[in-house]
Amino acid sequence: MNSYRSLRIALLGAGSVGAQVARILLEHGDELAARVGAPLELVGIGVRDVDAKRDVELPRELLTTDLATLVAGADVVVELLGGIEPARTLLLDALAAGADVVTANKALVAAHGPELFQAAETVGAQVAYEAAVGGAIPIIRPLEQSLAGDRVLRVMGIVNGTTNFILDRMHTEGSTLEDALATATALGYAEADPTADIEGYDAASKAxxxxxxxxxxxxxxxxxxxxxxxxxxxxxxxxxxRTGRVLKLVAICERLEGDAGDRVSARVHPVSLPSTHPLAAVHEAKNAIFVTAEAAGDLMFYGAGAGGPETASAVLGDLVSIARRHVLGGPGGPASTHADLAIAPFDEVLARHELGLTVADRPGVLAAVAGLFAEHDVSVESVRQDPGDGSASLVLGTHTATEGRIAAVLEALAAHTDVERIDSVIRLID
Amino acid sequence: MNSYRSLRIALLGAGSVGAQVARILLEHGDELAARVGAPLELVGIGVRDVDAKRDVELPRELLTTDLATLVAGADVVVELLGGIEPARTLLLDALAAGADVVTANKALVAAHGPELFQAAETVGAQVAYEAAVGGAIPIIRPLEQSLAGDRVLRVMGIVNGTTNFILDRMHTEGSTLEDALATATALGYAEADPTADIEGYDAASKAxxxxxxxxxxxxxxxxxxxxxxxxxxxxxxxxxxRTGRVLKLVAICERLEGDAGDRVSARVHPVSLPSTHPLAAVHEAKNAIFVTAEAAGDLMFYGAGAGGPETASAVLGDLVSIARRHVLGGPGGPASTHADLAIAPFDEVLARHELGLTVADRPGVLAAVAGLFAEHDVSVESVRQDPGDGSASLVLGTHTATEGRIAAVLEALAAHTDVERIDSVIRLID
Structure with missing residues (x-):
């Protein structure tokens, strides 16, 4: 079986994921070699500081700060540096030299995926990035291959563990957002600067x-x-x-069917899901991706969205698959962007909203508020009014309306003298 | 893009899945061609009776009863006949001629998989069978590729929709098994002869x-x-x-780690799961596969386990993936059976059991029963005794013990004069 020469693997990065990838490659090398049909030789691990403290003790002689030289001699480059540069340049150099690439770098794939895929296609090399979305959860390959004969209608994913942990704690423990974030930080689920997670940047890359x-x-x-x-x-x-629902931050990728052809929309925002929805049962920092396809119907993929060993599993799955193809021969497949659908502006996306308002408690206010919705052609499905202390609390649920119309309603509400405050805006998913 | 010649697709079978595959190939041919990089030409549909009534109206000129001739001219053969013969011979002929094969035939893959894989490897052809387990759910490819760098510890799947529907109804409606089976038959979830499903043969093929x-x-x-x-x-x-649990029929594939090396076990039987287990929330005829791997941790794959369009989605995913590789060049990958682990006899598998007994209601009986467990070295974890009408009802939960010891205990209990009846035996999963 091992008549094929060794494949030279260059690992870039030895953080929590990289250290686990190195450990498994070194400990289970024989087993992986048998699966690939050739030995996988870890030729070096590119790091910023060879003396830094790491999760796993790594052979000193494999560590190097000369990443460019390491990449130049590799058959497969596994990139776990994160961030755009130097990762982008190193991978473009690797691909130009005919090496295959495995990366877990969602920011890089989101920002420069087409450039990498094009560079790979030019030389017949492969790019794999299963770990970039959903950590250990197989979702890239199922979308790319298993659903290749179907028509995906919607992908809705809990793809950021930090925010799921925070919202889950707010539900299960009644925590405030601040307290839940503090807990997430203490448990290592949130970075010192949590902006990328809580502001949705991480989820947007995955979307x-x-x-x-x-x-x-x-x-x-x-x-x-x-x-x-x-x-x-x-x-x-x-x-x-109170209404049997749960708040989740989700990435929604949707096909919008129209007379002028299909368009697509990708967005990240909190939604309110019925507690019976499969995604509502995704607790703590777990991830799950709910896919609806024309023929397959509803599918869900659930698991750990982060973590060193968990993410290493996805990286090594890519590495073994890519190495098998390397040994078998034949080029990698090009990325498929042939459909080239138009992207719908967010204003034209449809959703049901629930708005919470504090309004003056005097006659005619409800009529005035309702009038603003009517003026912008947004149909109100449900209203609940509770008396407050000199003011009233209103919760209005809308029928499906475009985001643009809802934004116009919100603007008009904010400017109305009888509306003291817009307390909440949340989108409802059935 | 379509400079590659057409790929000639032969479809065997036009039942509920086959008819949908034909429909989608004919209706979405352009889209699929773009994804593959070559037109997919459906050259014929092999059936037993060209005049039979079908779910979808199919072009008469494509129907043929001469399956051998159809197969002989194909680049890819899609086999949806079910059963062993003539499917086996037709696919071996196709592979011998260098054609790639897609099949949804779990009985054939379970019984003759190695023969088919060997025939494919000899000529560098591909065999894909995503639809053979879990219908629309991507599970074959995730196990084969995404988890290729990990060490799978256990696969536990609800892989038979009929039995899940029946057990779900028994829980949610309080139906008897007979009534639930009648409902399943009426709704088309069970065959006229339900033996293959309710006796676990179907699930065993998938295991x-x-x-x-x-x-x-x-x-x-x-x-x-x-x-x-x-x-x-x-x-x-x-x-x-009463104990917060749910009964499910599951296929369990497990790695048993031992001093003399790992062994594997595959088995199908009902289990009692905590209602908080992700598999407990799989209702009606849905399927789900729960996978535990060393690095990845727990993963779950959920969706429709049967149905014409749903299963067609998996078949077409295989077809597009296989056709892409056909166009790109390079052989298919061989099946990986290098580990060649020993298979553990069922007697040596470990489980926790809960036994329900009706025993004589007189002094010393509990001691006698407990003595039988001790005699076979099975440790009792919990006992509940309820008085009955002249006899008592005993429910005993064991600590983990081998199936062999439990079988010996059951034999001894059945032979004991004070044991009137063994009412139930169920395995507990945590």
């Missing part, structure tokens, strides 16, 4: 990747509408629970 | 396939221990509910 794959269309990161969880209040969580 | 993939080891169908659901009573369902 770009999922939408591009699901719809065979390049969906640039700039086209992803993004809202984080910082606007989610305890009161919104309690209001959701 | 063979899953175990072989997960452990890189040939696991013959004859090595799969099989129990169906016909022994599940209303009383067992009620007893499970």
């Amino acid at each position: 770009t990747i999922l939408a591009s794959l699901a719809f065979h269309t390049e969906v640039p990161a700039a086209c992803v509408h993004r809202e984080g969880i910082t606007g989610v209040t305890d009161a919104m969580v309690q209001q959701a629970e | 063979t396939i899953l175990a072989s993939l997960a452990f890189h080891t040939e696991v013959p169908a004859a090595c799969v221990h099989r129990e169906g659901i016909t022994g599940v009573t209303d009383a067992m369902v009620q007893q499970a509910e």
Whole structure:
């Protein structure tokens, strides 16, 4: 079986994921070699500081700070540096030299995926990035291959563990967002600077990747509408629970069917889900991706969205698959963006909203508020009014309306003298 | 893009799945061609009777009863006949001629998978069978590729929709097994002869396939221990509910780690799961596969396990993936059975059991019963005794013990004069 020469593997990065990848490659090398049909030789591990403290003790002689030289001699480059540069340049150099590439770098794939895929196609090399979305969960390959004969209608994913942990704690423990974030930080689920997670940037990168794959269309990161969880209040969580619902931050990638052809939309924002929805049962920092396809119906993929060993599993799955193809011969497949669908502006996306308002408690206010909705052609499905202390609390649920119309209603509400405050805005998913 | 010549697709079978595959190939041919990089030409549909009534109207000129001739001219053969022959011979002929094969035939793959894989490897052809397990759910490819760098510890799947529907109804509606089966038949979830489903034969075929993939080891169908659901009573369902549990028929494929090396076990039987287990939330005829791997941790794959369009989605995913590789060039990958682990006899598998007994209501009986457990070295974890009408009802939960010891205890209990009846035996999963 091992008549094929060794494959030279260059590992870039030895953080929590990289250290685990190195450990498994070194400890289970024989088993992996048998699966590939050739030995996998870890020729070096590129790091910034060879003396840094690491999760796993790694052979000193494998560590190097000369990443460019390491990449130049490799058959497969496994990139776990994160960030755009130097990762992008190193991988473009590797591909130009005919090496295959495995990366877990969602920011890089979201921002420069098409450039990498094009560089790979030019030389017949492969790029794999299963670990970039959903950590250990197989989702890239299922979308790319298993659903290749179907028509994906929607992908809705809990793809950021930090924000799921925070929202889950707000529901299960009644925590405030601040307290839940503090717990997440203490437990290592949140970074010292949590902006990328709680403002939805991380989820937006993943939305770009999922939408591009699901719809065979390049969906640039700039086209992803993004809202984080910082606007989610305890009161919104309690209001959701009163109606049997749960708040989740989700990445939604959707095919919008229209007379002028299909368009796609990718967006990240909190939603309110019925507690019976499969995604509502995704607790703590777990991830799950719920896919609806024309023929397959509803599918869900659930598991650990982060963590060193967990993410290493996805990286090594890519590495073994890519190495098998390397040994078998034949080029990697090109990325499929042939559909090239138009991207719908966020204003034209349809959703049901629930708005919480504090309004003056005097006659005619409800009529005035209702009038604003009618003026912007948004149909109100449900109203609940509770008396307050000199003011009243209104919760209005809308029928499906475009985001643009809802935004106009919100603007008009904010400007209305009888509306004291807009307390909450949440989108409802059935 | 379509400079490559057409790929000639032969479809065998035009039942509920085959008719949908034909429809989608004919209706979405352009889209699929773009994804493959070459037109997919459906050259014929092999059927037993060209005049039979079908779910979808198919072009008469494509129907043929001459399956051997159809296969002889194809680049890819899609086999949806079911059963062993003539499917086996037709596919071996196709592979010998260098054609690639897609099949949804779990019985054939379970019984003759190694023969088909060997025939494919000889000529560098591909065999894909995503639809053979879990219908629309991507599970074959994730096990084969995404988890290729990990070490799978256990696969536990609800892989038979009929039995899940029946057990779910027994829980949610309090139905008897007979009534639930009648409903399943009326709704089209059960065949006129339901034996293959309710006796666990269907699930056992799938266990063979899953175990072989997960452990890189040939696991013959004859090595799969099989129990169906016909022994599940209303009383067992009620007893499970009293303790916050749910009964499910599962296929369990497990790596048993031992001093003398790893062994594997594949078995199908009902289990009692905590209602908080992700598999407990799989209702109606849905399927789900719960995978535990060393690095990845727990993963779950959920969706429709049967149905014409749903299963067609998996078949077409295979077809597009295989056709892409056909166009790109390079051989298909061989099946990986290098690990070649020993298969553990069922007697040596470990489990926790809960036994329900009706015993004589007189002094010393509990001591006698407990003595039988001790005699066979099975440790009792919990006992509940309820008085009955002249006899008593005993429910005993064991600590982990081998199946062999439990079988010996059951034999001894059945022979004991004070034991009137063994009411239930169920395995507990945590």
